[in-house]
Amino acid sequence: MTIGVLAVQGDVREHLRTLARLGVAGHLVLRPEHLAGLDGIILPGGESTAMWRLMTRAGLASPLRESLVSGLPAFGTCAGMILLAREITNWPETFFGVLDIAVERNATGRQVDSFEGSVVANGLGEVPAVYIRAPLVRRMGPQVKVLALLGDAPVLVREGNVFAASFHPELTGDARVHELFVQICEKGER
Ligand code: GLN
Numbered sequence: 001m002t003i004g005v006l007a008v009q010g011d012v013r014e015h016l017r018t019l020a021r022l023g024v025a026g027h028l029v030l031r032p033e034h035l036a037g038l039d040g041i042i043l044p045g046g047e048s049t050a051m052w053r054l055m056t057r058a059g060l061a062s063p064l065r066e067s068l069v070s071g072l073p074a075f076g077t078c079a080g081m082i083l084l085a086r087e088i089t090n091w092p093e094t095f096f097g098v099l100d101i102a103v104e105r106n107a108t109g110r111q112v113d114s115f116e117g118s119v120v121a122n123g124l125g126e127v128p129a130v131y132i133r134a135p136l137v138r139r140m141g142p143q144v145k146v147l148a149l150l151g152d153a154p155v156l157v158r159e160g161n162v163f164a165a166s167f168h169p170e171l172t173g174d175a176r177v178h179e180l181f182v183q184i185c186e187k188g189e190r
Contacts, residue, residue: 003185004029004038006064008054010046010079014170021175024182032063040073040161040185043080045132045168048105051079052095061095068098073161075181081164082135089138099162100141107136107153108166119148119167121156124176129155129167136166158184 005015007028016026019042027034029041041064043051055061068074068084076084076099083095087102108115114132121127122145129150136153140146148156155166156177163184169177 001182001185002027002037002039003182004034004041006041006043006051006055006080008058008060009051010044011168011170012044014168015042015044015077015178018170018175018178019182022179022182029060029064031058032060035060035063035067035072038067038072040075040181041067042181043074043076043083044170045078045080048079048082048095049091049093051083052093065096065098068096068162071161073181073185074098074163075178075184076162076164077168077170078132078134078166081166084162084164085135086141087139088135099157099159099164100144101137101154101157101159101164102139103135103166104138105135106133107138108132108134116172117150119150119155121148121177123147124180127169127176128172128174129165129169130171131167134166 019026084099085103144159146154
């Protein structure tokens with residue numbers, strides 16, 4: 001199992017640590033050639049606009065989009081969810097656009113409004129969830145499955161091989177959300 005972690009910006013180390021806890025080696029993805037042979041890729045939290053700018057500069061945005069369109073399993077957390085979304089309600093650009101959701105950026109407020117809670121996720125039970133300037137899903141297409149909610153906003157969603165969380169499971173000691181992604185990579189609908 002070879003899972004890449006997009007490493008241009010964001011909380012890369014925390015994802016590597018969580019994968020290691022599951023016995024999976026994460027591979028840093030900084031350049032197009034790092035996409036070869038991956039079974040899945042994690043897009044971490046950070047700043048989606050900065051990540052996009054850096055990916056574009058590295059010549060990584062287009063080949064990664066092609067991989068995603070051809071079915072490479074992806075897991076986006078927070079900024080990663082924004083990168084995957086088809087629409088951003090309060091931002092003029094979209095990035096990869098491979099997940100049929102509309103997200104509102106920074107919907108949980110500013111950095112100082114960060115909070116830790118827990119969500120009850122389908123098939124996983126109660127998992128801890130850290131929200132930092134998190135995006136919330138405001139609309140979604142019929143193929144998108146909701147795995148967890150915060151109030152009435154979906155915060156863990158899946159459409160085929162594309163999986164995304166508004167929160168940061170990598171900042172908790174709990175690896176179950178990542179474990180679910182590893183299963184998606186193993187069984188992938190490719
Ligand atoms: N607000 C950030 C963005 O728009 C995401 C924050 C995060 O990843 N913790 O990209």
